[in-house]
Amino acid sequence: MSHISNGYHNYGGMVATQSTKDNVPSCNSLIDLTVLKGEKLSAAVLNIIRNLFPEWAHNVEKVSLDRVSGALTNAVFFVNAPNKRRMLLRVYGIGCDQIVDRAKELFWLARLSDLKIGPALLGTFENGRFEEYLDSTTLTSDAIHQPIISQQIAICLRRLHDIINVYPPSKSQTLEVWCNIDKWYRVVLGLVPSLKNKNADWGKILDAYNLDQLGQEILQCKAILERVQSPVVFAHNDTQYGNILQLEKTGELVVVDFEYSGYNPRGFDIANHFCEWMYDYHSDQPASLQADRFPTLEERLRFCKAYIDAGEDNSLCAEDLEREVSTWLMGPHVFWGLWGLIQASQSEIDFDYFLFFTQRISAFRNELAKWSDN
Structure with a gap:
């Protein structure tokens, strides 16, 4: 800080x-x-x-x-x-x-x-x-896998989440996850014709991904997650390693870049961070999801315990929080999948947003199928 x-x-x-x-x-x-x-x-x-x-x-x-x-x-x-x-x-x-x-x-x-x-x-x-x-250094993809660093990130997230005690939401507050997903889904549907014209191969893939069906899947996702008891917090919503700095003098971690921050379920924010373990934005394939880098159960429980210990609520156990977060994994996947397709249509940044979109929507559908069977 x-x-x-x-x-x-x-x-x-x-x-x-x-x-x-x-x-x-x-x-x-x-x-x-x-x-x-x-x-x-x-x-x-x-x-x-x-x-x-x-x-x-x-x-x-x-x-x-x-x-x-x-x-x-x-x-x-x-x-x-x-x-x-x-x-x-x-x-x-x-x-x-x-x-x-x-x-x-x-x-x-x-x-x-x-x-x-x-x-x-x-x-x-x-x-x-x-x-x-x-005066700081930005964390790397490998750094967030280190146990001590991971525990420090958990503490940072807990402190951010507890801001809700200072600035509580109004009773009519819309959660960022659904506000953005609903808005971006409408934008994406309007972009499909121009995306197909931009790249013939994209057109074939978009047809295969059936974005009309995605709308029904989002409704199904909402229904599942409404049953998950995940308290609303002030969430960062984008804790990828590039948004976490380590101060030169103290070694303290500082979370920066609050573009997507706002009120969201706790499960979404932690699940989103776990998803970011799978990316190295400085590699030869920065847009590619590396599933083998997703945190193991041991790593997830270590993070959850550090998160719980940083607060005053001792009634929650790491296993329960880990399950809450695991259920919420489908949320970040569809959130960023839609984001990726919008970016593919307009961004000047050298990044394969279309690949990012396809992999995140595929991951979303895999998670949705997993929890739909429960």
Whole structure:
């Protein structure tokens, strides 16, 4: 967690408060990554910085940008200049307004900052934002398999989940999992004709995957999961290794990137993390699901025990939590499967979103069949 006093981050001449996003400097500039490359991109970024952070930009004639690999929704860069504190730049992916509710994301970033959680939001522009850079290293795919690291992640998730005690949901609150799945399913149905025109092979696969049938399967999934007693928590919903940092000075883990966060069943959030064990976004096949890397029962129970021990509720046992989470595995699979197909239609990021879609929907159907028989 980043340490904040009085809700303010003093950041190399910039002071940004996050009580509300209105207190964060903002401008209407836009960065088009399909046009801006190299020096032109650096110059455009510097112009925005001069607008948002004139003190930081004082005497800065040029910035360098280091692109962060492994980001699947946005383009993420480290912004560097001599004698200036590094910043993180996030440029939203093309068409991501169909996937991410930016107003909701910024709303939660403000709340999290009030609780001294995560990096500071420094400034926003039309299609992106600047964030505090934390001196840290990003976890790797192998790291989250390590017992100690896995237990630390469990503790981090428990702390995030317990935010619901500070900011409880309204009685009419819609869960993120169903809100997004329902919305994305409608979007996907509308995209099918253009996807078939984009790639003839995709058309054949989409016919075989029968997206009309998928709608009925989603209803069946909901019916099964409604019977699972999984309390609603404040969930991160995307705890892949690239969104977990280890601070250089303390070794403490920090969960970042709250694009998909919100109220969800506890089982969904933990199940989603377990699914992320199967991916290495820096490998030769970053979109490929590696089923043999899914955590073993021993590893799942170790995680669940650490999660339980981090809270005050001693009535729950690791075996019961593990079963709750296992039942919820179908949720993240269909959630990200639909996400993948939308991204396949529009993203400029070099990632096989279509393969990602097919494998996640297949995994969803396998899980659905397993629990439908119970």
